[in-house]
Amino acid sequence: MTRSSNVDQLNILIGEWETTVPERDVQGRTTFEWLESGGFLIQRSTVQQPDYPDSISVIGATGSDGALQQHYFDSRGVARIYDVVLKDNVLLIFRDGPDWPQRFVGHVSEDGNTIHARLERGTYPGGPLEHDFDMVYSRVRAR
Template identity: 40%
Template sequence: MVATAEREALERRLDVLVGEWVLEADFPGLEAPPGRCVFEWTLDGRFLVQRTEAPSPAPASLSVIAVDPDTGGYTQHYYDSRGVVRVYAMTFADGVWQLLREKPDFSPLAFRQRYVGRLGEDGDTISGAWERGPADGSGEWERDFGLTYRRRGR
């Protein structure tokens, strides 16, 4: 179990995400309008909620991020407008945000997924991409689509 001070430090590390962001997606062969994303603390700062109005063709989603007491990392519980429910292991350290799904959870694992984003020096841009790989762990990660977050109104 993560000690209280360590838990609070892990929660504070996510403060950089709090606020409103414009989403720019780079889908191969498609021109997508920008989307919107808001991160905000809830339940006395114990959970970080992410609400996303995604650029088409991606679905709208809601995610709840919590400190994972077993790993000292984070867990992101993801829900979207298609009815998809997934759980991602998440890290956010040294300006790198990573979401990783490599095992079945509330839905079968047809493929592995990960998002790797890098926080810009100004703290107002996260540039990254979603990647996918074979469910059995063989083969390389392949780019699915790029996803950039740009902070709005700061």
């Protein structure tokens, strides 16, 4: 399977990352790797505190326009679909879902080895988003 150019731009994420949520003293790990047959990026995240879910996501292009979506699943049994945009070293993952809207805004460093992210959430669809927490991804190993 051939990857679309929209999916190929996610190569910057490939590898293993340490994750931290500084204000909550939460650490974890995230890996990004291509599905063996290509076409989809697999994201696996683990957190070292039981109050936070582990997750797996599949990111790929949808439709003829090549727009990116993330299909997210976690250890609580939660499943959600997010839109994904990577432009000018800013990774945007967002949804305006029926339960509560969310947005991840990650600024990728110039060398590609750090992502400073701001996570936001709302209380109702179409409503304003508020800061939830900040997160830092530090690359441990490229693949």
